[in-house]
Amino acid sequence: MTVVHVVLPGDIDDPAAPSGGNRYDRRICGGLVGLGWAVREHAVAGSWPRPSAASRTALAGLLDGLPEGAVVLLDGLVAAGAGEVPAARAARLRLVVLAHMVFGDEAADLREPEARALRAAAAVVTTSRWCRQRLIERYALPPARVHVAAPGVDPAPAATGSPDGSRLLCVAAVAPHKGHDVLADALARIGDLRWSCTCVGSLDRDPGFVARLRAHPAARRIDFTGPRTGADLDAAYAAADLLVLPSRGESYGMVVTEALARGIPVLTGAVAGLPEAVGRAPDGDLPGLLVPPGDPAALAGALRRWLAEPALRDRLRRAARGRRDTLTGWEHTTGQVGEVLAAVAGATG
Structure with missing residues (x-):
């Protein structure tokens, strides 16, 4: 059983702050377990993507404590806020960044740390084709290292709808x-x-x-x-x-x-x-x-x-x-992420 260490923002399960990124992360963690991965979750407290010095230190300590060659799936919110930390450890870890968005498009101060993390990663997983192309263009990433795993969706009963659509x-x-x-x-x-x-x-x-x-x-x-x-x-x-x-x-x-x-x-x-x-x-x-x-x-x-x-x-x-009827479920999304992780885990040299 291959181990993957998943590094998450500290509010991953905070019911007062639900977000698409947190829900995506939670479904991926659960789905990877179903695919046979041994998932080790590490939630890092901090005001990501602009963490304190203490949060950066905690992230560094966490990554330093992982074994040589460990497969690490790093949430992009954390990566964009402390890019120098994972980048400095990319040589000893098998780092995959899960990019939910392009932070550098939203804030100029996040461009450099986001770029450092993404360029150092063995692979990047994005949540849309648009996000993949935008990251490749903004940060000159090798296209072969950037992948797409669009969010899945659970089946749900059809809404009835009112006659006037109001x-x-x-x-x-x-x-x-x-x-x-x-x-x-x-x-x-x-x-x-x-x-x-x-x-x-x-x-x-x-x-x-x-x-x-x-x-x-x-x-x-x-x-x-x-x-x-x-x-x-x-x-x-x-x-x-x-x-x-x-x-x-x-x-x-x-x-x-x-x-x-x-x-x-x-x-x-x-x-x-x-x-x-x-x-x-x-x-x-x-x-x-x-x-x-x-x-x-x-x-x-x-x-x-x-x-x-x-x-x-x-x-x-x-x-x-x-x-x-055309929408895909979370098992499809998790399968795509799992394929990227497996390729990184099996890579040599």
Whole structure:
């Protein structure tokens, strides 16, 4: 049985801070055990990707304590925050970085540490084709060392949907990069129409931003529920007609496929990995609407079409049901990650 040491951010199982990256990591760890790997988890406390000196020291001590030639799967959140630490130990370890996003695109101060970790790694696993290509371009990585393992999705009952399509759902931490301000501005432009909007996601990432949203004219018709998981999150999806994800960029967007697994159409941005997550139905139809990111007028126009055009709703719902049948599960994702780890474990020289 081959051992893999998985280095994770310290909040991996914090129910108050659910994230796509944490859920991906947890499913991969469980899936690798099912494939016969001996998984050794190491959660490192810290404010990743900007850790304290103590957190860097703890990470260094952890890696130094692993045996020579150990296979290490390192979460990209940790790698981007302390790239010099794994890079300095890459010669004695078999390092694979799991890159959930391109941190260097978001923050200039993370480019150098992220580059050092990725360039030193024996392999990099990304969560989308878009993310793979972006990392190759930004950091001049050898393409043969960069792989894709897109998130899986669990089967779920099809949402019933209401006749008028008025129940809007957004699932994302309430923070500027997720575009809730764009959503509020767009909803204010369609105040003459019947709709309700539920925003599920953490409210503590940026309290000032949340306060400004609550003061927005559209906020009286928006329900900010905070984070939901498990059955509570399932219930939110089951009650929804349309998933609206106004993010300014996503490497993939797990909530997109979670909605599509229930036959719920998606309205999101034509940016980064989001079109890849939306995908196409078998007949080529788009199971949702794509708009320019950060554009309230475009988002409002798409929402107005959805709410005012029954034929459009019917077409998108048919496409979403078709796309539902094409989605792959977590066993496929884990298998792809396992193949990369096995190749690294078996490499010589």
